[in-house]
Amino acid sequence: MxxxxxxxxxxxxxxxxxxxxxxxTFAAKMKQVRPKKNLGQHFLTDLxxxxxxxxxxxxxxxxxxxxxxxGMGVMTQFLVEKPRPLKVVEIDRxxxxxxxxxxxxxxxxxxxxxxxxxxxxxxxxVRGTRCxxxxxxVRGTRxxxxxxxxxxxxxxxxxxxxxSKVFDGRQFVLTGNYPYDISSQIxxxxxxxxxxxxCCTGMIQREVALRMASQPGSKQYGxxxxxxxxxxxxxxxxxxxxxxxxxxxxxxxxxIRMTRNQVRHLGCNEELFKRVVKTTFNQRRKMxxxxxxxxDSPFFSPSSSDGIQPDAFHVSVxxxxxxxxxxxxxxxxxxMVEKSLCASTSI
Numbered sequence: 497m498x499x500x501x502x503x504x505x506x507x508x509x510x511x512x513x514x515x516x517x518x519x520x521t522f523a524a525k526m527k528q529v530r531p532k533k534n535l536g537q538h539f540l541t542d543l544x545x546x547x548x549x550x551x552x553x554x555x556x557x558x559x560x561x562x563x564x565x566x567g568m569g570v571m572t573q574f575l576v577e578k579p580r581p582l583k584v585v586e587i588d589r590x591x592x593x594x595x596x597x598x599x600x601x602x603x604x605x606x607x608x609x610x611x612x613x614x615x616x617x618x619x620x621x622v623r624g625t626r627c628x629x630x631x632x633x634v635r636g637t638r639x640x641x642x643x644x645x646x647x648x649x650x651x652x653x654x655x656x657x658x659x660s661k662v663f664d665g666r667q668f669v670l671t672g673n674y675p676y677d678i679s680s681q682i683x684x685x686x687x688x689x690x691x692x693x694x695c696c697t698g699m700i701q702r703e704v705a706l707r708m709a710s711q712p713g714s715k716q717y718g719x720x721x722x723x724x725x726x727x728x729x730x731x732x733x734x735x736x737x738x739x740x741x742x743x744x745x746x747x748x749x750x751x752i753r754m755t756r757n758q759v760r761h762l763g764c765n766e767e768l769f770k771r772v773v774k775t776t777f778n779q780r781r782k783m784x785x786x787x788x789x790x791x792d793s794p795f796f797s798p799s800s801s802d803g804i805q806p807d808a809f810h811v812s813v814x815x816x817x818x819x820x821x822x823x824x825x826x827x828x829x830x831x832m833v834e835k836s837l838c839a840s841t842s843i
Contacts, residue, residue: 529568529594531743535587540570540673540699542740549699550574552733552753553669556695560663564654564672564682564698567591569599571673583662585650592651655681659689670696676745679704683724686754690727694756705732705750717819719777723770726762726823728754764830772830776818785814788833 531537540546550571553561560581566572568591575582576599586592650657655678662668670693674682679700686693703716708724709732710716724730733751738744762769772788779787813821813829821829 529588529590532588532590535675537565537567537588537675538673538741538743538745539567540740541742543570545736545740546571547574548734549671549673549697549751550578552697552751553578553671553695555697555753555755556669559694560666560668562659562662562668562670564670565675566595567673568594571671572599575671581663583648583650585652585654585657587651587653589651592649595649655685659685659692665692667692667694669693670698672698674698674700676701676704676747680720683708683720687723687727690756696728696754697752699736699749699751701745702735702748702750705752708732708752708754712820712822714819718780719774722773722777722823722826724754726769726826727757727759729757730754762827762830764827765834768834769826769830772833773818773826780818783815783817784829787818788814 529539531539551574553575558580560583561575561578563572563575563582563584566584566586567588569584572582572584572595584595586595650662670686683696686696704720707716707718707720709730710718710721731753733753736749736751738746738748741749776784776787813825813832
């Protein structure tokens, strides 16, 4: 028993020694790409955190992964270990060239089986080299045909992509160390493609993460909270301090996971639902009767001098503020608005 314990301790120290070697090598290579302020780049330098973020995609196994903004691949190197198809989308040309020249080139071979498709992943984490992905396009046979790098590394703007074409219409996990200034736009695009994205994970600004995971009655509860939780279960996983980035951001970060819930239809006009949520939270300190009823409201009907009729709403709803309403109550409110709009336009 003592000899076995001694062997485990030796392996433990060997692992961290190897990780230390790789960490210093990676830090040296990071100098090859400079972070760009206009792209909101903050490169993660802590490998243990990078691995933890990469492991969040395991919540939805057996489907492809799309990583947004890989930078120099600090998280990608751990994603590529997983036995599933992986693609990355990067808008920064310098980072794209770095990925093509490192992450998808050097290493030694290891095989993975993914639903009958054979992959060869080249990787040596200890010596700082990266990987080369090969795919056998012929069922049941080995192939020496290298996968086109451009199909694994997509150079472009994620917000402009047609996500239905990334994996030929297949569902996928969305992940990444998201640029803080466009994270909300990324999640709105996720919502527009929710049937393609059953799971979304990654790192964002802590303040945004708190808003996304907050519940009715809290100060953080807002537009993102309602629109995302209507379709996804949101889990706040852990906080990340500024010191593990280059350059360090001025705020804390957080890692979240969003998993598609069982809702397939809200039970209301979904476009109107979004308008109601945004309109009310844009005046979040006002009661709903104030934000929804005046003539300058987007729900005011010019065909009726009174706009939305107060009689269409339950008094208890109208005298509350938006942060006090649950998603189900927003659905009910949307149906009330629609009913009143129809009544107004028929006058």
